[in-house]
Structures are given as structure tokens and as C-alpha cells.
Amino acid sequence: MKIKDFAIERYFAEHEFTAKYLLSSSDCDGYSMQYVLDQASPPERSRWDSLTLGYTETRGAAALRTAICKQYTGIGEKDVVVLSPNEAIFSLMNVLLEKGDHVICMAPTYQALYEPAESIGCAVSFWLPQSEKNWYYDPARLQELVTPQTKLIIVNFPHNPTGHLPSAEDWNTIIGIAREKNIVLFSDEMYRALIHDPEDEIPSACDVYENAVSLSGMSKVFGMAGLRLGWLASKNAALLHKVEAFKDYLTICSSAPSEILATIALNNPDKFIGPNIKKILTNIELFRAFSESSDLFEFYRPKAGSTAFIKLKTETPALQFANAVVKETGIMLLPSEMFNYGTHHVRIGFGRANLPEILATFGK
Ligand SMILES: Cc1ncc(COP(=O)(O)O)c(C=O)c1O
Numbered sequence: 001m002k003i004k005d006f007a008i009e010r011y012f013a014e015h016e017f018t019a020k021y022l023l024s025s026s027d028c029d030g031y032s033m034q035y036v037l038d039q040a041s042p043p044e045r046s047r048w049d050s051l052t053l054g055y056t057e058t059r060g061a062a063a064l065r066t067a068i069c070k071q072y073t074g075i076g077e078k079d080v081v082v083l084s085p086n087e088a089i090f091s092l093m094n095v096l097l098e099k100g101d102h103v104i105c106m107a108p109t110y111q112a113l114y115e116p117a118e119s120i121g122c123a124v125s126f127w128l129p130q131s132e133k134n135w136y137y138d139p140a141r142l143q144e145l146v147t148p149q150t151k152l153i154i155v156n157f158p159h160n161p162t163g164h165l166p167s168a169e170d171w172n173t174i175i176g177i178a179r180e181k182n183i184v185l186f187s188d189e190m191y192r193a194l195i196h197d198p199e200d201e202i203p204s205a206c207d208v209y210e211n212a213v214s215l216s217g218m219s220k221v222f223g224m225a226g227l228r229l230g231w232l233a234s235k236n237a238a239l240l241h242k243v244e245a246f247k248d249y250l251t252i253c254s255s256a257p258s259e260i261l262a263t264i265a266l267n268n269p270d271k272f273i274g275p276n277i278k279k280i281l282t283n284i285e286l287f288r289a290f291s292e293s294s295d296l297f298e299f300y301r302p303k304a305g306s307t308a309f310i311k312l313k314t315e316t317p318a319l320q321f322a323n324a325v326v327k328e329t330g331i332m333l334l335p336s337e338m339f340n341y342g343t344h345h346v347r348i349g350f351g352r353a354n355l356p357e358i359l360a361t362f363g364k
Pocket residue numbers: 026084085086110156160188190217218219220225228229230
């Protein structure tokens with residue numbers, strides 16, 4: 001299969017490890033190995049100390065899948081396959097889709113969520129937000145996009161980059177639209193636990209719809225991107241089985257050290273997620289104050305997740321602006337051109353502890 005370059009990841013490849021400051025990352029700061037191991041129970045610690053570096057189970061170690069199930073209300077070990085997140089998306093699309101199928105995907109979005117479908121030869125329709133209404137995604141517009149050929153609906157809540165999260169009512173409507181025609185709902189929940197107000201929490205798609213596949217992972221919520229570990233959860237056993245078999249052509253199995261470290265974190269979520277949410281909320285307030293005083297950004301408060309999609313007040317196209325900023329100040333921004341969404345926005349990430357220092361430099 002031929003596939004287009006992944007614009008966001010190519011832009012990160014150019015700047016992430018050379019720019020001094022990252023103001024657009026979607027993950028939270030990585031926790032140290034020592035911090036993770038300090039949270040281990042005695043049996044987990046002894047598994048770590050006696051670990052041998054062989055292959056692991058293709059589906060993921062049993063202890064890891066047991067820990068993953070705690071994230072859901074009705075998911076068992078057999079309903080989970082462990083993969084790296086983009087591997088999971090790529091595998092699912094390959095086993096599910098055929099040339100000519102119709103797919104609906106939210107936009108702007110992470111390119112991995114629609115590019116494999118386009119490469120397979122599917123017709124992809126984009127569900128667009130109302131930017132003037134704080135990036136509201138209207139379920140009525142989703143309904144209008146459904147055709148008799150629609151095989152897959154792809155959503156991502158909390159949404160990267162806008163931070164949109166549907167109300168419980170809208171979430172029910174979205175799931176109802178998929179259920180009515182038995183369409184597979186792929187729900188990218190990479191940012192799911194990064195809820196700013198606990199009242200806003202919505203259930204995982206795989207817990208409420210039997211033909212939904214939920215994606216989650218360790219990068220964003222747990223601050224452990226370096227593990228390269230995520231998973232799919234679904235009650236659609238046949239589909240998960242095909243994904244597991246497809247994985248044989250990719251990584252075959254996950255990394256053994258990553259599996260143990262992820263298990264420790266998943267068994268101690270409060271030690272990882274709480275500090276991340278606190279940092280995000282503090283940083284959103286700092287950025288709000290900065291944008292109100294700087295006349296450069298039109299501030300919009302994300303409802304959940306770790307990012308916001310902010311309008312630039314300058315006439316300069318976002319890519320040109322971001323290139324100039326990284327060159328002159330060492331601050332990396334992610335321009336909306338990388339999301340194939342016009343030239344007026346940049347993504348801001350709130351998961352990094354050095355945001356005050358970055359804003360001080362930006363201010364100068
Ligand atoms: C919506 C979404 N899905 C999937 C991923 C991939 O996650 P990971 O970086 O852990 O592979 C990302 C990463 O930015 C993302 O934003």
C-alpha cells in the first residue's frame with residue numbers, strides 16, 4: 001500500500017528534537033522510570049527484576065490486559081488487544097475496509113485516523129465542526145453524512161486538536177447513529193481520562209455499543225509516550241481476532257519492559273493522571289492570561305484533553321508564522337496547515353511543566 005506522508009509527524013520530526021521549547025505537544029511530560037517503579041507492588045517489582053527480554057503474547061500480557069480492563073465497566077481480558085496506537089488504527093482499517101467503502105471521519109484530526117482509509121481506496125467524508133461555536137460537532141451533521149455504503153465512523157473525544165468533548169446527550173445520539181445501521185464506530189479515546197470537570201465524563205464507546213472499537217494508550221493520559229503502548233477494546237470478537245492476526249505482520253508482540261511499566265501505571269492511575277490534569281488546568285489559565293495580554297491569539301478554552309486549536313490574529317499564514325517563531329525563539333508551534341485545515345490556527349499543548357518559561361520567552 002502506498003500512503004501519503006503524515007504531515008503532523010513530519011513537522012514534529014523536523015523540530016521536536018531541535019527546538020528548545022515545545023508549545024504544541026499533545027502528550028504530557030514523560031514520567032521517569034524511577035517514578036514508575038516506585039509505584040510498583042511487590043509482585044510487580046519482582047516481575048520487573050526477573051524480567052527476561054523474550055517475546056510476549058501477541059494479544060498482550062495477561063496482567064496488562066487485566067489492568068487495562070479497569071478502565072472500562074464491561075470489558076474483559078478477551079476483549080482487548082495490545083498494540084502501539086498507530087499500529088492499532090492501521091491494523092483495524094486494513095482488516096475492516098475495502099476499496100469503495102464509505103468512511104466518515106471527524107476533521108480537522110490526527111492524519112492516522114483517515115489516511116489509511118483513503119489509501120485503501122475508500123470514499124472519506126469529513127464531519128466538520130462549527131468553529132464559531134467553540135468547535136461544536138453537531139450530531140445532526142454527522143447523520144447527514146451517513147450513506148448505505150458507510151462502513152465506519154471515526155471519532156476522537158476528547159478531540160485533538162480542539163479539546164471538544166460531546167455532552168452525554170450528543171454522545172448517545174452519535175452512538176445511536178452508528179447503531180441504527182450497525183456501522184462500526186472507531187472511537188479514538190487517547191485523551192479520555194483528561195477530563196477537566198468530572199461532571200463531563202462520558203462512557204467509553206466499547207462499553208455502550210457492541211460494534212464500537214475503542215483506542216487508548218499510555219502516551220497522553222499517563223505521560224508515558226516512550227513505552228509506545230496502546231490497545232483496542234471491543235465486544236466485536238471477530239474484528240479483534242483479525243486485528244490480532246494482522247499484528248503478526250507488524251510488531252508481532254509488544255515490548256516486554258513496556259508491558260510491565262504500563263501495568264504498574266494502570267494499576268495506580270491516580271499517581272499518573274491526577275498530576276497531569278492539574279498541570280493542564282494550570283497551563284490553560286496561564287495561556288489564557290497570556291493570550292489576552294498579547295493580542296496574538298484569540299483564546300478559546302478547550303473542554304477536555306491536553307490541547308487547544310487557537311486562532312492567530314496575525315495575517316501571516318500559520319505555517320510561515322510558526323516557522324519564523326521556531327527560528328527566532330526556539331518555540332515550536334504546530335500550524336493548522338499540518339491538519340489540512342486552513343492557515344489561521346495553531347495547536348497549543350498544555351501538558352508540559354515548562355509552559356511558564358515558554359510564555360515568558362514568547363512574550364519577549
Ligand atoms: C488522536 C490521536 N490518536 C492517536 C495518537 C497516537 O498516539 P501515540 O503517540 O501514543 O502513538 C495520537 C498522538 O498524537 C493522537 O493525537
